[in-house]
Amino acid sequence: MADILVYALHYEGAFNKNSLGAVSEGARLAAEAGGECHAVVVGGSDLTDELCATLGRYGAAKVFRAEAPEGLAQPVIDVMAKVMDDNGHRYALFGGGLLGFEIGAGLAARLNAGVTMEVTGVNVVGGELQAERPILGDSSISTSKYKDRGIIIGRLNAFEIRGDGAGDAVVESVQVELSPWSTRAKMVQRGEQRGADVDIEGADILVAGGRGLGKAEGFELCDELAKAFGGNAAVAATRAVVDAGWYPYAAQIGQTGKTVSPKLYLAAGISGAIQHKVGMQSSENIVAINKDANAPIFEFSDLGIVGDLNKILPKLAEAVKAKKGS
Amino acid sequence: MKICVLVKEVPDAAVQKRIDPSTGRMDRNGEKNLNPYDTHAIEAAMQIREGGAVEVDEIVAVTMGPSTAIRALHKAVSLGADRSVHLSDDALAGSDVAATGYALAQTLKRESPDLVLLGQQSDDGECYTIGAVVADHLQMPSLTQVIQMDVEAGPPTQLRCERQAEYGYDTVQVELPAVISVGDAINEPRYPSLKAIMGAKKKPLDALAIGDVDIAADRVGESGSKVICGDFKAPPAKSAGEIIEDEDTNETVEKIVAWLDERKLI
Numbered sequence: 001m002a003d004i005l006v007y008a009l010h011y012e013g014a015f016n017k018n019s020l021g022a023v024s025e026g027a028r029l030a031a032e033a034g035g036e037c038h039a040v041v042v043g044g045s046d047l048t049d050e051l052c053a054t055l056g057r058y059g060a061a062k063v064f065r066a067e068a069p070e071g072l073a074q075p076v077i078d079v080m081a082k083v084m085d086d087n088g089h090r091y092a093l094f095g096g097g098l099l100g101f102e103i104g105a106g107l108a109a110r111l112n113a114g115v116t117m118e119v120t121g122v123n124v125v126g127g128e129l130q131a132e133r134p135i136l137g138d139s140s141i142s143t144s145k146y147k148d149r150g151i152i153i154g155r156l157n158a159f160e161i162r163g164d165g166a167g168d169a170v171v172e173s174v175q176v177e178l179s180p181w182s183t184r185a186k187m188v189q190r191g192e193q194r195g196a197d198v199d200i201e202g203a204d205i206l207v208a209g210g211r212g213l214g215k216a217e218g219f220e221l222c223d224e225l226a227k228a229f230g231g232n233a234a235v236a237a238t239r240a241v242v243d244a245g246w247y248p249y250a251a252q253i254g255q256t257g258k259t260v261s262p263k264l265y266l267a268a269g270i271s272g273a274i275q276h277k278v279g280m281q282s283s284e285n286i287v288a289i290n291k292d293a294n295a296p297i298f299e300f301s302d303l304g305i306v307g308d309l310n311k312i313l314p315k316l317a318e319a320v321k322a323k324k325g326s
Numbered sequence: 327m328k329i330c331v332l333v334k335e336v337p338d339a340a341v342q343k344r345i346d347p348s349t350g351r352m353d354r355n356g357e358k359n360l361n362p363y364d365t366h367a368i369e370a371a372m373q374i375r376e377g378g379a380v381e382v383d384e385i386v387a388v389t390m391g392p393s394t395a396i397r398a399l400h401k402a403v404s405l406g407a408d409r410s411v412h413l414s415d416d417a418l419a420g421s422d423v424a425a426t427g428y429a430l431a432q433t434l435k436r437e438s439p440d441l442v443l444l445g446q447q448s449d450d451g452e453c454y455t456i457g458a459v460v461a462d463h464l465q466m467p468s469l470t471q472v473i474q475m476d477v478e479a480g481p482p483t484q485l486r487c488e489r490q491a492e493y494g495y496d497t498v499q500v501e502l503p504a505v506i507s508v509g510d511a512i513n514e515p516r517y518p519s520l521k522a523i524m525g526a527k528k529k530p531l532d533a534l535a536i537g538d539v540d541i542a543a544d545r546v547g548e549s550g551s552k553v554i555c556g557d558f559k560a561p562p563a564k565s566a567g568e569i570i571e572d573e574d575t576n577e578t579v580e581k582i583v584a585w586l587d588e589r590k591l592i
Contacts, residue, residue: 011493071496073458074467097492098454102470105455108424109462112545114552115424117455134561143557150553153455184501185467188486191493205591229592239490243473243511249494256471256490264591285589286567287582293571300564303585307572315579323583323592 002033002127005089007076008041008055008063009099011191015051018095020058021159025122026093027059028162032124038062038089039169042079043070049171056169058162063169066176071190073102074182081110082176090149091129093122096156096278098256104153113149118274120158137296138274156278157259195248198234205233205264208253208280209241212269212290212309216246221313222268228320236260238276254279268309272297289313327440327483327502328384329371331407332430332460333364335391335398336448351420358394360401363445366508369515370475371443372406379477384408386437390418390430400526404518409530411437417536420548422555427459429546432539434464439503440483446471446507454507461505469498470507 006026009016026037039060041047044067052063064083068075080092080103092107094100101117108115120141121132131144131152144150200206207229209222219235226233237247239254253260255275265283270276272288272295280286281300288301289309298304305312336359368387375382387402387410389395399410413433421429434442442464444457454470461468474488483502488495489509500506518526536543544550568585572578586592 009492016492071491072498074461077462098471098490099492101454102458102468105423105427105458106462106468108552109427109459112552113424114422115455116553117423138561141559141561142555143559145554145556147552147554179465181461181465181467184504185469186499188497188499190491190496192495192497194495240511243490243509249490252490256492264586264589285591287586298567298569300567302567303582304567304569305572305578305582306569307575307578311575312572312578312582315575316582319579319583320586320592323587 002030002035002091002129003087003089004030004035004037004091004093005080005084006037006039006060006093007080007100007103008039009097010041010043010047010051013046013051015055016095016097017161018097018100018154018156018159020095020161021157022093022095022154023055023058023060024162025154025159027165029122029124029129033127033129036061038064038087040064040066040080040083042066042068042076052171053168056167057165059165060169063171064174065171066174068176068178069187071099071187072185073099073106074185075178076103077106077110078178078182079174079176080107083174084111084149092151094153095159096154096255100153104151108151111149113151114144114146115151115153116144117153118155119152120155122152156255193249195250198248198250200234200236200251200253201258201260203232203234203260204262205229205266206236206260206262206283207233207266207268208236208238208270209247209268210238210270211240212271213241213246214269218269219247221309221317225266225313225317225320228317228324230324238270267297267301268313270297271295272300327380327382328386328437329374329382329441329443330386330388330434330437330439331364331367331371331402332442332444332456333368333387333389333398333402334361334448335359335389335395336361358397360398361445361448363447363508363510364402365405365445365515366510366512367443367445368402368405368407369513370508372516373513374477377477379479380483386411386439388430388433388437389413390426390433396531399531401518403529404522404526405515409532411532411534413534413536413539415536417543417547420551421546422551422553423455424459425546425551427456428463429536429541430456431460431463432541433534434460436539441502442466442505444505444507446509457505457507464503464505466503466505467500468505469500471509472506473509473511475506475508475512
């Protein structure tokens with residue numbers, strides 16, 4: 001049997017999209033490998049029977065529910081280790097996101113299992129799962145096989161959500177005693193939004209800025225260009241500059257930020273790290289301006305300009321404005 | 327209190343990274359830099375020491391790797407660590423992330439640290455995960471990708487940590503001893519003084535093999551790893567985009583506008 005246990009993260013009454021993708025993927029794989037896909041949810045009283053049962057629509061046959069603090073990895077490790085031991089799951093699967101990395105890695109330590117992260121595809125070969133992971137800046141793909149139990153952590157948006165499951169899942173409450181160290185980290189505040197509220201997900205054109213802008217004021221160049229495009233254009237930012245306080249969190253693209261797919265994504269001073277790429281690679285057209293000709297972003301942009309953005313952006317804003325006026 | 331900082335030698339950014347097809351392992355020739363994220367972890371340790379909220383008796387840099395990894399330890403010491411520990415053993419070669427985390431945890435147990443710090447990621451491999459593996463073996467609370475950390479003397483001594491998670495910024499209170507991985511936004515690492523660079527080689531360095539720290543040989547190395555990696559293949563080819571070298575900016579801008587116009591993006 002190759003049963004698969006999928007962690008489903010939830011927040012304020014809704015399941016995480018990457019988790020739903022992972023449940024869908026787990027159901028597909030379990031069906032092919034001749035096993036069942038189960039989900040595990042950890043949290044408080046807002047995890048109602050009704051809410052948990054909806055995971056059946058994504059293909060989970062059963063949902064294990066445990067009451068424990070939410071938003072932290074270690075209580076979930078305790079829960080998943082027990083559920084997997086008690087029920088004989090061979091694989092654990094996670095959608096992309098920070099908690100998946102922490103839970104999956106800790107679970108591998110606890111169960112002495114194999115773990116693969118940043119996975120973009122999973123296949124069934126001879127009834128066993130094999131995970132594909134891009135390595136070395138996405139220049140090669142490596143395949144992981146597992147000697148015993150396997151833990152697979154997806155890359156952000158790697159797994160497609162399919163809502164074609166049979167219906168409601170069976171919900172089973174489980175009691176798990178938390179490890180002493182799991183209770184020594186406490187959530188003080190979760191999901192705090194910082195800075196202005198910006199809508200970048202609905203924009204057709206995004207002008208995104210990174211560290212290459214040099215300073216917070218560099219975003220004025222992006223603002224000007226977005227304004228020149230007018231209409232449905234907005235400014236976005238990388239994690240590095242959001243953490244540095246140059247631009248609001250709501251505008252952040254990537255691993256811990258938002259995922260976007262506008263008609264045009266214009267990246268200014270962004271090197272193109274994987275963590276950023278996963279949030280914008282499905283944009284229809286990608287234009288990159290960077291002074292470093294070796295920046296990874298040129299490997300996945302449709303038009304790349306090697307040059308000084310301080311010279312190019314103002315003139316480009318002017319030219320776009322002129323073009324629109326003509 | 328004692329702080330251990332896990333450090334790692336990584337390929338220089340300018341060196342082309344590749345997998346050795348005969349072994350399926352990373353070709354580690356050309357490695358010579360301390361992982362940039364680890365310099366933020368050392369800086370975080372130094373700021374706790376200098377912050378004065380708690381007394382820091384010792385900062386110890388710890389690494390696992392071949393003989394060349396000593397260079398990463400020298401760099402770590404030049405940035406402020408008091409001494410270093412180097413776990414090196416042929417039996418460790420080919421360890422996966424779970425085996426590596428186990429070996430590092432066994433090494434750390436010998437030091438009984440109050441706090442283990444590390445960089446949240448390295449460009450060459452196991453992103454975000456090693457801290458969580460180490461923490462589970464050490465039975466310590468853990469948090470990764472931390473971008474703000476304040477010490478509260480207690481008792482119990484606690485860290486107030488901030489990080490970005492799935493739904494925004496989280497603030498988490500962590501009781502020591504703990505394992506914390508930090509992001510690059512947490513601080514601006516200092517540059518080592520010439521004197522510190524020169525003196526780094528004279529600081530104490532413990533060279534350890536797996537027998538010294540009670541590492542079970544069957545849990546490390548290629549045979550002790552639970553993942554078999556191989557079948558390397560090229561990703562689906564994406565047609566290379568057009569590249570413009572900006573020489574005459576007016577001309578460059580004209581080309582960009584024409585490109586955008588052709589695709590009806592203006």
